[in-house]
Amino acid sequence: MEGRCLTIQAFLDQVQILRSLVNQAAEEAGFREDEQYATQLAVSEACENIILHGYGRENQGPIEMLVQSAPGSIQIDLWDNAEAFNPAQNPMQPEWSPDDPPIGGLGLIIIHRVMDEVRYAREADRNHLSMKKRTISQDQD
Numbered sequence: 001m002e003g004r005c006l007t008i009q010a011f012l013d014q015v016q017i018l019r020s021l022v023n024q025a026a027e028e029a030g031f032r033e034d035e036q037y038a039t040q041l042a043v044s045e046a047c048e049n050i051i052l053h054g055y056g057r058e059n060q061g062p063i064e065m066l067v068q069s070a071p072g073s074i075q076i077d078l079w080d081n082a083e084a085f086n087p088a089q090n091p092m093q094p095e096w097s098p099d100d101p102p103i104g105g106l107g108l109i110i111i112h113r114v115m116d117e118v119r120y121a122r123e124a125d126r127n128h129l130s131m132k133k134r135t136i137s138q139d140q141d
Contacts (some may be wrong), residue, residue, distance in 0.1 A: 003066055003067065003068040004021060004025065004066070004067055004068075005064065005065065005066045006021055006064075006065050007062050007063070007064045008062065008063050008065075009050045009052050009059050009061075009062060010050065010059055010060055010061055010062065010063055010080070011051070011137070012048065012052075013041075013046055015047045015048065015051075015061075016130070018043055018046055018047060018065050018089060019040045019043060019044055020042050021065070021067055022040050022065075022067055022074070022076060023036050023039075023075055025067045025069040025132075026039045026040070026067070026069065028044055028069050028075050029069040029071060029072060029073060029135070030071055030072055030135060031074070031133075031135050032058055032135070035133070035136070036079075036137055037085070037091050038114035038133070039076070039115075039116060039133050041045050041080075041110060042076075042110065042111045042114050042115050042123065043065075043076060043131075044129060045107035045110050045111050045130055046078055046087065046107070046111060046131070047078070047081075047107070048089075048107065048122060049087065049108070050078070050080045050082055050087075050127070051063075051138060052138070054082025054085055054094075054127065055079055055082045056082075056122060057082070060082070061080060061081040061082065062080070062081065063078060063079070063080050063087065064078070064079040064080070065077065065078050065079075071084075071136045072134055073132065073133065073134045074133050074136070075130070075131070075132050075134075076126075076130070076131045076132075077128065077130045077131075078128070078129045078130075078131075079123075079126050079127065079128050080126065080127050081125065081126055081127075082127060082138055084122050084127060086120045087108055087111065087118065087120060087129055093126050106117055111131065114130055114133070115131045115132065115133050116133050116134050117130070117131065117132040118130070119131075119132050
């Protein structure tokens with residue numbers, strides 16, 4: 001698996017840098033455009049949660065990402081120094097009307113719906129979120 005590592009400071013406008021790296025890796029892995037977008041969306045949601053909820057406000061520390069791709073799959077690992085929080089637990093599904101969907105609060109649901117595997121560990125006072133996605137064609141093999 002080919003891997004690339006990148007560290008950003010926890011600013012919302014820096015998340016696009018990680019999204020671009022994920023998109024490039026997903027493209028190299030042979031993902032369709034909708035799969036590339038879904039993978040980018042999961043990373044965006046995870047990073048926004050780290051910045052807004054973990055650190056509590058912007059630029060309270062780094063977000064480190066390792067993205068590894070192979071034909072048909074992508075592995076994304078994120079590390080941060082924020083307070084411990086386990087996004088790998090299945091989130092509660094809020095009830096809402098299609099006419100009045102909630103604003104916000106869906107990030108963990110999105111991550112769990114678009115990624116095939118979501119794991120979390122607290123390692124040496126750091127959060128480690130690991131996410132894996134396979135292309136649909138890989139799932140059918």
